[in-house]
Amino acid sequence: MHRAGTPRLVFVSSVAAAVAVVDLRVTYGSVKAVDGLTMTAPAGAITAVVGRNGQGKTTTIEVCEGLRRATGGSVRVLGLDPQGDAASLRPRVGVMLQDGGIGAMARPADYLRTLAAMYANPRDPAELLGWLGLAERSRSAFRRLSGGEQQRVKLAAALIGRPELVFLDEPSTGLDPAARRGMWELLGALRRDGVSVVLTTHQMVEAETLADHIVVVEAGRAIASGTLNDLVGGSEDILTFNGPMHLDLRTLTSVVPVDTVISEPSPGRYRVAGRVTPQTIASVTAWCAQHGVTPRELHVGRRSLEDLFLDLADDEDHVR
Numbered sequence: 001m002h003r004a005g006t007p008r009l010v011f012v013s014s015v016a017a018a019v020a021v022v023d024l025r026v027t028y029g030s031v032k033a034v035d036g037l038t039m040t041a042p043a044g045a046i047t048a049v050v051g052r053n054g055q056g057k058t059t060t061i062e063v064c065e066g067l068r069r070a071t072g073g074s075v076r077v078l079g080l081d082p083q084g085d086a087a088s089l090r091p092r093v094g095v096m097l098q099d100g101g102i103g104a105m106a107r108p109a110d111y112l113r114t115l116a117a118m119y120a121n122p123r124d125p126a127e128l129l130g131w132l133g134l135a136e137r138s139r140s141a142f143r144r145l146s147g148g149e150q151q152r153v154k155l156a157a158a159l160i161g162r163p164e165l166v167f168l169d170e171p172s173t174g175l176d177p178a179a180r181r182g183m184w185e186l187l188g189a190l191r192r193d194g195v196s197v198v199l200t201t202h203q204m205v206e207a208e209t210l211a212d213h214i215v216v217v218e219a220g221r222a223i224a225s226g227t228l229n230d231l232v233g234g235s236e237d238i239l240t241f242n243g244p245m246h247l248d249l250r251t252l253t254s255v256v257p258v259d260t261v262i263s264e265p266s267p268g269r270y271r272v273a274g275r276v277t278p279q280t281i282a283s284v285t286a287w288c289a290q291h292g293v294t295p296r297e298l299h300v301g302r303r304s305l306e307d308l309f310l311d312l313a314d315d316e317d318h319v320r
Helices: 057-064 084-090 108-115 123-129 147-158 177-192 203-212 228-233 248-251 277-290 305-320
Strands: 017-028 031-042 046-050 070-079 092-097 165-169 196-201 213-218 221-226 237-243 259-266 270-274 297-300
Touching: 017 057, 017 108, 017 196, 031 046, 031 196, 031 213, 046 057, 046 177, 046 203, 057 070, 057 165, 084 270, 092 147, 092 237, 108 123, 108 147, 123 147, 147 165, 147 177, 147 221, 177 196, 177 203, 177 297, 196 203, 203 305, 213 228, 213 305, 221 305, 228 305, 237 277, 248 277, 259 305, 270 305
Parallel strands: 031 221, 046 196, 046 213, 092 165, 165 196
Antiparallel strands: 017 031, 017 070, 213 221, 237 270, 237 297, 259 270
16 A cells, blocks of 8 residues: 555665675564565665664664574675674674673773774774763773663774774664764764764664665565665655644545545644645644644654655555
């Protein structure tokens, strides 16, 4: 089912791929965690793998990192097999795990110095901690750090060996807005240095802000990929507004053009997608006035990545 306003799915391949995944499958008994996923991550770029929690993003990245075995399909990381060529890949790839990996009593400075000893040309641990705003916390036990500080220590661990490729699983989890912005700036600096970055996120704004290449994952498959402009650049405008929860959208739909799709993606947040004209806006506001609804934060603009994702995920739900 193709919803009004949903662009044609775009799949973009790259000859120079830091990561190339073809028909990846990972199953646990009868559960298909990843179900024929195909994607590429271009070299020297930031690739965001986006989607809802539990749709196969983390499992896919763990296969690429060599932490999990695939049931089927092909995975190449920097041209190598993450299982068979693990020893060759280890010094070239940095991994930031979402959970675990650092002892509760480990001190960031000591932990990073231990890691640095494993690499031929590591970054200076003190310099890296200062870069990430952790110099004053370098002697604190890991368990005593805030969630955002722990995330930054994990990022430091992923960067200590000067990797060519970095995998980040939900890197902004636990970060306050200032720390998140700082991490985004750091990732931009890595890209400028030619480092390839692959990150998973369910925050569409993060993907829009950072990514050169975006892969949308739903139900263990890549359902669209490309640049942000590929995915939403040619889309028509949408109208959004806030109001009381669970308005009668059937009567609202009856006053707008037939190809318009109206939805309530979150309680009290409404989207009017399709061909949004001045007449459409007038019809919506008139309907609101007739029903005693004040449309707050009414906005007309280009579809966002979140709008695209919601439509694509809804299409997938209808297919299943």
